[in-house]
Amino acid sequence: MAVIALLTDFGAQDHYVGVLKGVILSIAPQAQIVDIGHGVPAYQWSAAQFLLQQAYPYFPPGTIYVAVVDPGVGGTRRPIALHTPWGYGVGPDNGLFTPWFPQADAVVALTHSRYWRTPSPSQTFHGRDIFAPAAAYLAAGVPLRELGEATDITTLAHWSPPPPQPTAHGWQGTIQYIDHFGNLITTLPANVISPDCRLQVALAGHVIPWGRCYSDVPVGTPVALIGSHGYVEVACHQGNAAQFFNAKIGDAVALVLSP
Amino acid sequence: MAVIALLTDFGAQDHYVGVLKGVILSIAPQAQIVDIGHGVPAYQWSAAQFLLQQAYPYFPPGTIYVAVVDPGVGGTRRPIALHTPWGYGVGPDNGLFTPWFPQADAVVALTHSRYWRTPSPSQTFHGRDIFAPAAAYLAAGVPLRELGEATDITTLAHWSPPPPQPTAHGWQGTIQYIDHFGNLITTLPANVISPDCRLQVALAGHVIPWGRCYSDVPVGTPVALIGSHGYVEVACHQGNAAQFFNAKIGDAVALVLSP
Amino acid sequence: MAVIALLTDFGAQDHYVGVLKGVILSIAPQAQIVDIGHGVPAYQWSAAQFLLQQAYPYFPPGTIYVAVVDPGVGGTRRPIALHTPWGYGVGPDNGLFTPWFPQADAVVALTHSRYWRTPSPSQTFHGRDIFAPAAAYLAAGVPLRELGEATDITTLAHWSPPPPQPTAHGWQGTIQYIDHFGNLITTLPANVISPDCRLQVALAGHVIPWGRCYSDVPVGTPVALIGSHGYVEVACHQGNAAQFFNAKIGDAVALVLSP
Numbered sequence: 001m002a003v004i005a006l007l008t009d010f011g012a013q014d015h016y017v018g019v020l021k022g023v024i025l026s027i028a029p030q031a032q033i034v035d036i037g038h039g040v041p042a043y044q045w046s047a048a049q050f051l052l053q054q055a056y057p058y059f060p061p062g063t064i065y066v067a068v069v070d071p072g073v074g075g076t077r078r079p080i081a082l083h084t085p086w087g088y089g090v091g092p093d094n095g096l097f098t099p100w101f102p103q104a105d106a107v108v109a110l111t112h113s114r115y116w117r118t119p120s121p122s123q124t125f126h127g128r129d130i131f132a133p134a135a136a137y138l139a140a141g142v143p144l145r146e147l148g149e150a151t152d153i154t155t156l157a158h159w160s161p162p163p164p165q166p167t168a169h170g171w172q173g174t175i176q177y178i179d180h181f182g183n184l185i186t187t188l189p190a191n192v193i194s195p196d197c198r199l200q201v202a203l204a205g206h207v208i209p210w211g212r213c214y215s216d217v218p219v220g221t222p223v224a225l226i227g228s229h230g231y232v233e234v235a236c237h238q239g240n241a242a243q244f245f246n247a248k249i250g251d252a253v254a255l256v257l258s259p
Numbered sequence: 260m261a262v263i264a265l266l267t268d269f270g271a272q273d274h275y276v277g278v279l280k281g282v283i284l285s286i287a288p289q290a291q292i293v294d295i296g297h298g299v300p301a302y303q304w305s306a307a308q309f310l311l312q313q314a315y316p317y318f319p320p321g322t323i324y325v326a327v328v329d330p331g332v333g334g335t336r337r338p339i340a341l342h343t344p345w346g347y348g349v350g351p352d353n354g355l356f357t358p359w360f361p362q363a364d365a366v367v368a369l370t371h372s373r374y375w376r377t378p379s380p381s382q383t384f385h386g387r388d389i390f391a392p393a394a395a396y397l398a399a400g401v402p403l404r405e406l407g408e409a410t411d412i413t414t415l416a417h418w419s420p421p422p423p424q425p426t427a428h429g430w431q432g433t434i435q436y437i438d439h440f441g442n443l444i445t446t447l448p449a450n451v452i453s454p455d456c457r458l459q460v461a462l463a464g465h466v467i468p469w470g471r472c473y474s475d476v477p478v479g480t481p482v483a484l485i486g487s488h489g490y491v492e493v494a495c496h497q498g499n500a501a502q503f504f505n506a507k508i509g510d511a512v513a514l515v516l517s518p
Numbered sequence: 519m520a521v522i523a524l525l526t527d528f529g530a531q532d533h534y535v536g537v538l539k540g541v542i543l544s545i546a547p548q549a550q551i552v553d554i555g556h557g558v559p560a561y562q563w564s565a566a567q568f569l570l571q572q573a574y575p576y577f578p579p580g581t582i583y584v585a586v587v588d589p590g591v592g593g594t595r596r597p598i599a600l601h602t603p604w605g606y607g608v609g610p611d612n613g614l615f616t617p618w619f620p621q622a623d624a625v626v627a628l629t630h631s632r633y634w635r636t637p638s639p640s641q642t643f644h645g646r647d648i649f650a651p652a653a654a655y656l657a658a659g660v661p662l663r664e665l666g667e668a669t670d671i672t673t674l675a676h677w678s679p680p681p682p683q684p685t686a687h688g689w690q691g692t693i694q695y696i697d698h699f700g701n702l703i704t705t706l707p708a709n710v711i712s713p714d715c716r717l718q719v720a721l722a723g724h725v726i727p728w729g730r731c732y733s734d735v736p737v738g739t740p741v742a743l744i745g746s747h748g749y750v751e752v753a754c755h756q757g758n759a760a761q762f763f764n765a766k767i768g769d770a771v772a773l774v775l776s777p
C-alpha cells in the first residue's frame with residue numbers, strides 16, 4: 001500500500017485537493033493518501049520547497065510526493081517525475097525539487113499521454129490531469145520510465161535559497177519561512193553553532209536572547225533557538241514573532257558567536 | 260471498500276468534520292473517507308452545488324457523497340439520500356443536489372430513525388446524527404430504500420444558477436464562483452466558443468485578453484481562458500483577479516465573439 | 519486497524535500535521551489516521567479540551583487521541599499518555615485531558631526514549647518526536663506501561679472551565695467556545711432546563727428568544743437553543759452571533775427560567 005503525500009497551494013476552500021484524491025483513488029484504490037499541507041502561499045514554490053524538505057525525512061521509504069505549486073501550468077515548464085533513495089517526486093519543473101537533484105537517479109518528463117487522465121489535459125490544472133494520475137500509476141506499479149521521456153537533471157530548473165554568509169563575528173542569514181505561529185525560520189543551520197559559544201541573534205535592530213525552548217523566556221517575549229527544522233528560529237513564547245518584529249521572508253538575521 | 264466523500268461549510272477550526280468521520284468509522288470501519296472540502300462559505304449551498312459538480316466526475320463509481328451546507332437544519336427541510344449512476348448523494352433537501360435529479364433513479368427521505376445515530380437527533384447537527392450514519396450504512400451495504408420513505412423527485416427543492424443569455428455579439432453570464440486564488444469562474448460554458456472566433460471578455464468595464472493558460476500574459480495582469488471547470492474563467496497570472504477587479508459572485512461578465 | 523485521531527493548534531499552512539502522519543505511518547503503516555482538527559487557536563489548550571470532549575464520544579472504542587496544544591514544549595511540563603474505557607490520550611501534561619482523569623485507569627510519563635523518534639528530541643516539536651511515535655507504538659500493540667513511568671493522576675496538571683452559578687431566577691454561565699459559524703457555546707448544560715420552563719437568555723444586555731433550531735427565527739436574528747454540544751448555545755440564523763454581539767470567550771451569559 002504505497003503512501004502518496006500531497007503538498008500544494010490549493011488551499012482549503014475549494015474542491016481542488018478533493019479532486020486530486022478522487023483521481024488517485026480511481027486509478028489506485030489502495031493508495032494511502034496523506035496531506036503534507038495545502039496552505040503554501042499561492043504560487044510560492046520556494047516555500048513549497050522548504051516544506052517538502054522539512055516533511056520528507058519523516059515519511060516511509062518509497063513515498064510518492066506530489067508537490068504542485070505551479071503558476072506556470074500549461075506554459076513551457078515541463079511536468080516531471082523523479083526517483084530518489086527515499087521515494088518519488090511528481091510536480092512541475094520550476095525548481096521545487098532542486099534539493100533532491102544530487103541524489104536523484106532518474107528523471108522523466110511526463111510526456112506519455114496514455115498516463116494522463118485525458119489526452120486533452122486542462123491547461124490550468126495539471127494536478128488533476130497529469131500529476132495525480134502519474135502518482136497513482138506509480139503507486140499501482142507502473143515503472144517511472146513508462147511515464148515519459150528520460151530527462152537530464154542538468155536541464156531542469158534549479159532554485160535554492162541564498163546561503164548564509166560568514167561575518168567578522170558570526171553569520172548573516174535571512175528568514176526563509178514564517179509558520180502559522182509566526183515563528184521565523186532562518187537560513188542559518190544548527191551546525192554553525194558550537195556548544196561552547198555564547199550566542200546572540202539580531203533582527204531588525206533587536207538583540208534576541210538565546211534559549212533551548214520557547215518557555216525559557218517570559219510569555220510574550222522573543223527567544224532564539226534551534227527549531228525543529230534544524231535552523232536558527234526566532235519565536236515569541238505564546239506569541240507571534242512575525243507580528244512582534246513586523247518581519248517578512250527575506251529579512252536579514254545576524255548570528256553573533258562569542259566564544 | 261466504499262469511498263465516502265465529504266463536502267461541508269464546517270470549516271477547519273472546529274471538531275465538526277472530525278465528528279462526522281468518527282461516526283462513519285464507528286459504523287463502517289472499512290470506509291475510505293475523503294474530504295472534497297469544508298471551506299464552502301457558511302450557509303452557501305449554491306457554492307456547495309458548484310463544488311460538488313466540479314468534484315464528482317473525478318471520483319470512483321459508487322462513491323457516497325455527503326454534502327452538508329444546511330442552514331435549515333432541524334426545520335421543515337427534509338434530510339434526503341439519492342442514487343445516481345455515479346453514486347449516492349446524502350444531505351439536506353435544499354436544492355444542493357438539483358443537477359443530479361435528471362439521472363437519479365431513487366430518492367428517499369431519511370425518516371427511518373433506526374438508521375440515525377440516536378432516536379433523538381440534535382436539531383442543529385444532522386450531519387452527525389443523520390447524514391453521516393446514512394452514508395456509513397450505505398457503505399456497509401444497507402440498501403437505500405431501507406433508510407427511509409421513497410420520495411418523488413418533483414417534490415424536492417430545486418435551484419440552478421441563472422443560465423447565460425445570448426447578446427448581439429456573444430453571451431452575457433455571471434460569476435458563479437470565486438476560488439482560493441481569486442480566479443473568477445463564470446456561468447459561460449466552454450461550448451459557447453468556437454475555435455475560429457476572436458474572443459473578448461468584459462468585466463466591470465475592463466476588456467480582458469483571451470489566453471490558453473495563465474502564463475500567456477505578464478505576471479500580475481488579467482487573462483480570460485477556459486478553466487479546468489469547463490467554464491470561461493478570469494484570472495490574474497500569479498495574482499488575484501477577485502481583488503484586481505473587486506469582483507463578487509453574481510457580477511455580470513460579457514463574452515464578445517468576433518468571427 | 520487502530521484509529522489515531524489528531525487534534526492540534528498546528529493550523530493548515532505548514533508541514534507539521536503532515537509530519538505527524540508521516541511519523542505514524544513509518545511506525546504503524548496500518549493505522550487509520552483521522553483529523554479531529556488543527557484549527558485550535560494557537561496555544562489555547564482550554565479550547566482543545568472543549569473540542570476533545572465534543573469529539574471523543576463519536577469515535578470507535580479504542581481510538582488513540584493525540585492532542586497537542588503545547589506552549590510549554592521542551593520545558594518542565596511532562597509528555598504523558600493515559601488509558602480510559604474509550605481509548606488512549608497522548609499529549610502534554612497541561613490540563614488538556616482533565617475531564618478524562620476520573621475514569622483513567624493508567625497514566626504514564628513518556629520517559630522511555632526507545633519509543634521516541636530519536637534519543638535527542640527537538641525541544642520545540644514533541645508532537646513529531648514523542649507524541650506521534652507514542653500513539654503509533656500503541657496502535658502497533660505496545661502496552662501503555664512500556665512507554666514510560668507510571669504516574670499518579672493527582673500529580674497531573676488540572677484545569678476545568680468555571681462552573682455555572684445558580685442565580686435568583688436561573689443560572690449564570692460564560693461563553694466557553696466560539697465556533698467557525700460564530701455560534702456561542704456557553705458553559706450552561708442542557709440539564710439545567712426543564713421542559714415546563716419558559717426560558718430567556720441574556721447576553722451583553724440583549725434578551726434572546728428561545729428556539730429549537732436555527733430557522734425558528736428570521737434570517738439574521740439571534741436565537742438561543744440547546745446546541746449539538748449539549749450546552750445552551752446562542753446563534754444567528756444564517757448569521758454570525760459572535761459578530762452580532764461582539765462576543766468573546768469568557769463573556770457572561772444569564773439563563774432566566776420562568777416556571
